[in-house]
Amino acid sequence: MELVVIDHHQLQVDLTKLDNTKIILASNLEEFYQKARIYIKEDYDLVISDEDPDGITSVIIYNLYKNKKINFLGNRNGLKKEDINLLKEKGIKSIIAFDWFPFNYSDLNDFDKIIYISPRSSNLGNINTSDTVYQALPETGKFGRDISTIGTVCDYLVDNCKEKINSVVLDYKGLFPELINLAEENKLDRYNVYKINNANTKFFDLSLMLWAPFILEGQEGNNKLIELITQNQIFTLNELFNNSNNPTVIYLQRLWKKLENLLKQEEENFNLNKRVIGKLIFYEVKTNKPGFMSKFSSIISDKYPNGEVIVMRTRNENKGIFSHSLRTKIGNYNLGKLMIKLGVGGGHEEAAGANVKIEKEEWFEKELIKEINNF
Ligand SMILES: [Mn+2]
CATH class of the missing domain: 3.10.310.40 (Diaminopimelate Epimerase; Chain A, domain 1)
Structure with missing residues (x-):
């Protein structure tokens, strides 16, 4: 079984000690995205990711590029020998994994071949996975950019993707009026994108929206989100804050409201206890x-x-x-x-x-x- 990993985590395993593993290196980011593209463009029997927004937004962008139903598995525990054998029995021969921290807890020797693709292997900085996927698949356009921006914001890695964040803020001036000046002066950072002058920005809401399916409905929630996106058309960030007929948008809005209420109740309880x-x-x-x-x-x-x-x-x-x-x-x-x-x-x-x-x-x-x- 072959495993391709697109990642940016600090590894706890020494990949150079594995003889089934090839580490993809590049001398600059442009070359890195080009090399990542070669692997991301391939077809795989299974797509896995971490359940957090960077993992999920990576899958969404990949899915948009593929434009067909994909076999998806959210995974936070890693793949042990038994899991790998079970997947083999199901006919899975190739896997692509996005932002998959549980790679660290997997039985890596049980794969025939591993391709490991991370900007950190070449000291190119801590670039989050959904940014790599979007930069490698520019055909995904503004939707790819918008979705990967949410992944970047959720991973607190705004400082490494400023150009992208600036262009989103300036494209959606109505959503982010308080951030326009900062974007024009290239001064957005991991903190002020969420909160400025003591008030939350719409990026705070967007991060809750992409967290909500997993927090409220577990793996089923992320499965549903990926399925809805496959079945339906793309949307803009404006639509997420307005009435929309898009079933993905309706689903995200409903869960976001639910999560907001839950957070409010929890905060009241926090203040008391x-x-x-x-x-x-x-x-x-x-x-x-x-x-x-x-x-x-x-x-x-x-x-x-x-x-x-x-x-x-x-x-x-x-x-x-x-x-x-x-x-x-x-x-x-x-x-x-x-x-x-x-x-x-x-x-x-x-x-x-x-x-x-x-x-x-x-x-x-x-x-x-x-x-x-x-x-
Ligand atoms: Mn990440």
């Missing part, structure tokens, strides 16, 4: 849906820009753990490294995750209080 200990703000999330806590903790942390650390958790009774989402606006703490040091998780400077056994939760909180409040 949060525990503040020094710089730390602890909270147990009521809504137990995949992806919800991660999105909610990011939204809340935007409201605490002075070095506070948001620590949210949900209880997973089956596994006997609390899952945590940690967020801060000041990277100095390096939350990801701290989670690795405590042996409970990992992540980035400002956003990290951790799984802690329920009986060790008290210890975890004490360690956080010690590390963060004495920083």
